[in-house]
Structures are given as structure tokens and as C-alpha cells.
Amino acid sequence: MTESLSREQLNTVMDEADLLKSKEEVEAALDTLAADITARLADKMPVVYSIMNGGLVVAGQLLTRLKFPLEQGYMHATRYRGETSAQADLQWQAPPSVPMDGRTVLIVDDIFDEGYTLEAVVEACKAQGAAEVLTAVLVDKQHDRKAPGMKVDFIGLEVEDRYVFGFGMDYRGYWRNAPGIYAVKGL
Numbered sequence: 531m532t533e534s535l536s537r538e539q540l541n542t543v544m545d546e547a548d549l550l551k552s553k554e555e556v557e558a559a560l561d562t563l564a565a566d567i568t569a570r571l572a573d574k575m576p577v578v579y580s581i582m583n584g585g586l587v588v589a590g591q592l593l594t595r596l597k598f599p600l601e602q603g604y605m606h607a608t609r610y611r612g613e614t615s616a617q618a619d620l621q622w623q624a625p626p627s628v629p630m631d632g633r634t635v636l637i638v639d640d641i642f643d644e645g646y647t648l649e650a651v652v653e654a655c656k657a658q659g660a661a662e663v664l665t666a667v668l669v670d671k672q673h674d675r676k677a678p679g680m681k682v683d684f685i686g687l688e689v690e691d692r693y694v695f696g697f698g699m700d701y702r703g704y705w706r707n708a709p710g711i712y713a714v715k716g717l
């Protein structure tokens with residue numbers, strides 16, 4: 531783990547960051563995501579899992595836009611663990627909290643970056659007997675380093691290939707609470 535940052539350093543990160551998507555743009559994207567998900571899943575009584583920690587804010591803001599019966603659960607899988615580049619292994623810190631045997635499952639996360647996290651989560655859901663597994667992310671980062679063959683079913687916004695934070699995404703563990711999507715200066 532790299533050295534922890536001071537409050538002053540963290541405030542500087544925010545002051546110097548580039549705003550890529552405003553709160554209003556994110557909220558409009560969440561409305562569209564919710565409409566697309568509703569069209570596909572309204573009659574499925576799905577289990578909607580947030581991938582902790584990053585998926586917490588997106589799932590929270592998405593769920594109240596979904597006006598059909600669903601169950602909500604969480605799981606925690608992490609590759610980055612507070613760093614700005616991925617570690618070799620995916621760590622499971624909390625397994626799925628609601629049984630999914632025979633169910634339609636929707637996985638909600640903040641970002642589709644290289645895609646190895648979502649790929650492993652989808653595989654884990656299938657191994658646990660889910661009938662159908664769909665994925666939704668707020669942000670799809672644009673680059674050519676994606677896990678081969680990995681596709682996401684519902685995407686809110688596209689962002690350029692920079693390290694981003696806000697709306698659930700962290701910079702070194704902080705600023706998940708930022709009300710917009712920001713790119714760190716120099717990253």
C-alpha cells in the first residue's frame with residue numbers, strides 16, 4: 531500500500547481535477563440506465579447486487595429509479611484495493627449476500643475499466659446457479675485493454691482513458707462522495 535495522503539493533499543487532488551461529467555449529466559445517465567433496465571427486467575423479479583465498494587453510490591441512486599419488484603444484495607470483490615492500478619489477483623472480501631439459484635441477477639458497479647472484476651463476478655454468479663446474469667455500470671472507460679470478450683449489458687456514460695473518481699469511484703480510498711465524475715490531474 532502506498533503512503534496515506536493528508537487532508538490538504540486530498541483537497542488539492544479535487545481542486546486540480548478535471549470535471550468530465552457533471553452531477554446533472556450523471557443523473558440524466560442514471561435515468562436512461564433505469565429506463566433501459568426496466569424495459570428488460572421489469573417482469574423478472576431480479577436480485578440486484580451492488581459490487582462494493584464502488585457500486586454502492588450507483589446502486590443507491592439507481593435502485594430508487596426502478597419501479598418494479600426486486601431484491602437487493604451486495605458482494606465485495608476488489609482488484610485495486612486503494613491503488614490506482616490493479617493488483618494481480620481479485621480478492622473476495624464478502625461473498626454474495628442473497629441466494630441466486632435460478633434467479634435473474636443484475637450486477638451493478640461503478641466502472642467497467644479492464645473488466646476483469648465484472649468477468650469474475652459474472653462467473654461466480656453463474657457458478658452459484660443464477661439463471662441469467664446481466665451487468666450495469668455507470669461508466670465505461672474507453673481503451674483497448676478490456677478483458678477479451680467481456681461485454682456489459684447497460685452502460686451509463688463513456689469516459690476517456692484517465693483515472694477517474696466520484697459517484698462511488700475512489701482516488702486512493704477517498705472522494706467516492708464527489709458529486710460528479712472527475713479525472714485526477716496527470717493520471
Ligand SMILES: O=P(O)(O)OC[C@H]1O[C@H](OP(=O)(O)OP(=O)(O)O)[C@H](O)[C@@H]1O
Nearest residue numbers: 582583584608609610643644645646647
Ligand atoms: O474493470 P476493472 O479493471 O476490473 O476495474 C473495475 C473495478 O475496480 C473498482 O473496484 P476496486 O477493485 O477498486 O474495489 P473497490 O470498489 O472496493 O474500490 C471498481 O469499483 C470496479 O469494481
Ligand code: HPA
Nearest residue numbers: 643692693694695699700
Ligand atoms: O479509473 C478508476 N477510478 C476508480 N476506480 C477504478 N477502478 C478501476 N478503474 C478505476
